[in-house]
Amino acid sequence: MGCQHTRDVGHGQPGVYHTVKHHQTFWRICKTYGVDMDEVARINGIKDKSKIAVGQRIFIPGATKVLKVDIYVEDVTARERSTAVRYEKGKFIWPVEGTVTATFGTNEKRRHDGIDISALEGSPVRAVDSGKVVYSDNKMKGYGNLIIIEHQDHFFTIYAHNEENVVKEEVLVKRGDIIARVGKTGNATGPHLHFEIRKGSNPLDPMRFLP
Template sequence: MARDVGRGQRGVYHTVKRHQTFWRICKTYGVDMNEVARINGIKDKTKIEVGQRIFIPGVRRVLKVDIYVEDVTAGEKATAVRYEKGRFIWPAEGQVTATFSANATAEKRRHDGIDISALAGTTVRAADSGKVVYSDNKMRGYGNLIIIEHQDHFFTIYAHNEENLVKEEVLVKRGDAIARIGKTGSATGPHLHFEIRKGSNPLDPMRFLP
């Protein structure tokens, strides 16, 4: 419900939830980032806290702000990437049924990772040591999803899991069991959708796997 604040300005308060970014919040409400930052006294738009209440002017109701992979992996851009075979290990045993495609064409849609088909319940393993920064199912289409942050601002992404075996903030080692293959989200059959990103930029996993 909209309310008046300050000098009669109407709007709503949005309470920041985990993994929401200031940019995504403002985009969802269709408001100017700089104006919202000014009203709320926010000097650094990259640093907002879970539970923080942000006044959104000129809107009538609180909206649901979706979370995207880019919101979790946001950071430095991949300007110069060193591709190194064996930098990551295979996250699951199975058959690659879809490859990486950076750009959509008339024949093929954009695909930010690879798909590895296997029997439901097959073990998914951490492709390298790192910290689990996301383990949930709140991103549209991904189903049960895990994101791990590694050294040098690399991220690996494991989607459509039948079950996530690790929680956020947990440190995992290369090869640790982290999930089981499933068909949650938009998957039509059991498989692992696997991505490697440098910051928010998706990269071809085949150039890093042994």
Template sequence: MVKRPLALAVALLAGCGTPFGIYHEVRPGQTLYRIARTYGVDPAKLQRLNRIQDPTRIRPGDMIFVPGADRTREVPTMPTGGKRTATTTRSTQPPPKGSSGARERVEIASRPKATSTPKSTWSGGDAPKLIWPVPKGEVSSGFGQRDGAPHDGVDIRAPEGSPVLAAADGRVIYSGDGLKGYGNLIIVRHQGSWATVYAHNKENLVNKGDFVVQGQKIATVGQTGRASGPHLHFEVRFGKAPKNPLQYLAQRSTSSGS
């Protein structure tokens, strides 16, 4: 069981030096320059914000944080010389300044799935669609009041060492054991002001600053911190406000207990 101090921590971590924006997944043939021009962002700023040392070495599947954007856009691609992996469509974005004015073709490539679970669709401030962080776990304690105190998430019981998956794409803004009671804790920042929280882990497998994709294994179930047995304490937050995770996950029955 964990209590309110996390609310302030999430709000501070999520807001510290990280402006509003979205994550753009790099597709084959896209360059940092083209991504920046499509979103109207200075390429140097995009490179600096994402801590990219060599902008020519970004790869398909990389996640680029784009400040100020509220939705993903189709970015024109350069010919890759490889086999196309998906249908080619025409860009709806205006050509970069100085171009001939002809619309360029864009290749929409499918990202390899980390698991067989459905992909998340975060979009600006829209409510998130999440996958279960412990797919075969059992909800042992729900959201709301518990023993006269707020319970800002759900507890998902599972055998110790079970995989903990990222519920959606995002950036790790905290990975450590410095918040009393939570044990090994991970906080992932998503688009807009959304964040997900994973507590009591046996082992954290990602570090602060890492990009994670939905379904990626980021930790293992444990009982570190104040825990009454192996389980994942999972929270969904918008800013510092806790949200009931069950409203964003596939329906499951809950049982009493901890």
């Protein structure tokens, strides 16, 4: 890990420096240490949480030692051989029945890394494909109850603002399994699902993969 001793930064805040390794993501690092993503991003001056670099040193406030961060990969070599994105309509099923109220992209106000689907509160949210639940919690500011699933070929899907998460971390789910219920937790003005598809840490337009 190199020289990553406990030290003070800022206003004398104790913590450690974590050096980013291949395939580690910002959310997984913060989850491992049990710290708030927005707070860590603010302290480290990170503007885009999806773009951290291998070798980058991230200060983790309050931590007393450097922890091992799992990357949840079975075949890293195979993933590195296939980094190009092939868009395929119907690759994933719709996560919920509802109406798309916000699309992917950047407008004059903000960047939107997914789509918002308005639906009745309590409606079932389904896994869009088989995979492993790598996050099921509510520690990421603004997202409320959040689920992240890892799929084959380094795809991740993200389901936010859930009324409740009905699956736990490390659970293997099948395509179409109910994983959550639509809600309005976090920064949500009404019941809806915020849904993202990522290849590694790169956000992709979900509409290019849904039927």
